[in-house]
Amino acid sequence: MKQLNNPFVIGKYVSKEYFCDRKKESELLVHHIVNGRHVTMMSERRLGKTGLVEHVFANCLPDEYETFLIDIYTCKNLREMVYLLANEVFRKIARKQPLMERLLHTVRSIKMTISYNTVTELPEFGLGMSEIQQPEVTLDEILHYLETSDKVCVVAIDEFQKIASFEEDDIEALLRTKIQHLKNTQFIFAGSERHLMEQIFGDPTRPFYNSVVFMQLLPIDEDEYIRFCQRMFSLYGKTVSEKLVSRLYDCFQGITWYLQLSMNEAFTLAEHGGHVGEDSYGHILNHMVDSKRFTFEDRYASLTEKQKSVLLAIAEEYPNEPTLTSHDFIAKYNLKTASNVQTAVKGLLEKGILSERHGAKRPTDLLFILWLKNF
DSSP, X not given: OOOOSSSOOOSSOOOGGGOOXXXXXXXXXXXXXXXXXXXXXXXXXXXXXXXXXHHHHHHTSOTTEEEXXXXXXXXXXXXXXXXXXXXXXXXXXXXXXXXXXXXXXXOOSSOOEEEEOTTTOOEEEEOOGXXXXXXXXXXXXXXXXXXXXXXXXXXXXXXXXXXXXXXXXXXXXXXXXXXXXXXXXEEEEEESOHHHHHHHHHOTTSTTTTSSEXXXXXXXXXXXXXXXXXXXXXXXXXXXXXXXXXXXXXXXXXXXHHHHHHHHHHHTTOOTTOXXXXXXXXXXXXXXXXXXXXXXXXXXXXXXXXXXXXXXXXXXXXTSOOOTTSHHHHHHTTOOOHHHHHHHHHHHHHXXXXXXXXXXXXXXXXXXXXXXXXX
């Protein structure tokens, strides 16, 4: 494989060579899959759950498995989700002529345009959203195709908690009914909003209750990530300070996306044979924050005065997580009343600036919080 210019990949999976650790998590996910279990995987956003799924799909499963991955974060209804699934299935099968013929014969509720690229001599297909006229029928056809496949099929649906806001009122019951009798198809339901995922899968009154095994993804071990960074630098003839990596790890609470972004920037600071030390910490943070300054300015301007006051107080306390309605917190930052704070927090949650975990309210964008610290 061609060596990347920068080994600290951001927001995508490239290969196992550039993937840090997750050995235990990979083994556990494979264990669940080969034992025929549906899996619910929960983690904070940007912690690497999608990368873990892609890593397992690419490297860890036997040949008798066929894998599919869709992200429904932007979906508003079943139709849009089925469209993504249909595209993913056709994309994976397009180069296998006998399988493509069987797929076209099975999925008959949509019209697929097939053409051949004269350069690659490979088939290409076209599917528009308008073709999904009967999403429930199309879903049945796709699942029937997967069920009759010669391989065990594994479908991963990322940001699965979004179904809670779908336009269809009975979407959970509909999906659970279709999935529960499948014998050759398994699902991984991945989500980043823990309270919603726990409601969907942990509430005895909801359709998906007791239908899955749970996996929680935690931050990569700090020592493991330090070794990974030093190994990557070494492969390119550079070195990096352990203390620098440790400080960045603490700053971003071990969240993978921020760590990779910060180390991607750190990597650019040294030529071949050079060293990046702890003294680069401030430069790295300033560069990361400044690159989004205009976005942050617009975001801050869109807030009410109450929301601004509460958010600035949260930023001042970061990385600590105070009880936002406590007397001490309110008095320290002159936030007037608990009612004022609750109103502001509700608005910040609705705007996605804060998220909730175990009752605690946490910022969703740590770079925004660092920008506010110096506002």
